[in-house]
Amino acid sequence: MVLLRIATRGSPLARAQAALVADALVLANPGIAVETVVVETLGDRVQDLPIEDLGDRGVFTRSVQVALLEDRADVAVHSFKDLPTEPMRGCQLAAVMCRADPRDALVSKDGCRLTQLQKGAxxxxxxxxxxxxxxxxxxxxxxxxxRGSVGTRVQRVHEGDLDAAILAVAGLKRAGLSSVISEVLDPEVFLPAPAQGALAVEVRDDRPDIARAVTRIDHAESRIATSAERAFLRGLRGGCNAAAGALAVVSGDHITLTVGKFDEGSLGAEVLKGHTNEAVALGYRAAELVLAGGSVQAS
Incomplete structure (x- = not known):
């Protein structure tokens, strides 16, 4: 029996996501056993400041990657949207799990939709x-x-501290909180974060045996879609908390990428289409268009 140690953050959602990866690994690799290694990240330790004030990229991922590199774990699991687009030296992306719903959701105190919230909510x-x-x-x-865990954020709405909150559909469902969703937001109104809803599984570069085992749970369509979205973000030279969204849809050999950068004066979404083997190039092309102030569809 081969034991794989899976590094993850300690939040209930992170543990649930690590369990999904663990179950998939065991199913795809008979003879493997798994155990969880819980790692506290900067983002977990400091919750009284906005993310952008923490002064570091990878605030939810870097400590998990360090555990992997220091041989305290064999596999690292991340919410892919939290993983910086600049690779960590010594780590490789071995699998992108089959993506869950990438959209955002509104959770409101009275079950109101976004258009129904009162002025000043x-x-x-x-x-x-x-x-x-x-x-x-x-x-x-x-x-x-x-800030806070998914459950904490939902609780603040239900206790009346807030009128509503916006969270990822995938996170709510994985946390067992799908019943609190008031509205799933149309990507034409709310573009999700690049790679939202996807789980990334990393291994060390010097462990090809583990990489082979993990690659068995890779989902090709999800990898292609997220590679285009993350190439867009990297082309913008933006971090994971940049005011930018992207959503790629794969259909056969074709990919449609919708992107937006929501700065003051931005011109809205861009839609690009191409072949799946050009997904990364399409993402970089989208970034060039947005940075140049393009406002027409490109294909």
Missing amino acids: RVGTSSARRTAQIRRARCDLSAVGL
């Missing part, structure tokens, strides 16, 4: 991307900083 989020899109969709709403 307080909407919680820690994301610059979500904040910008709240203001674009409803300039009469007030975006309020919100």
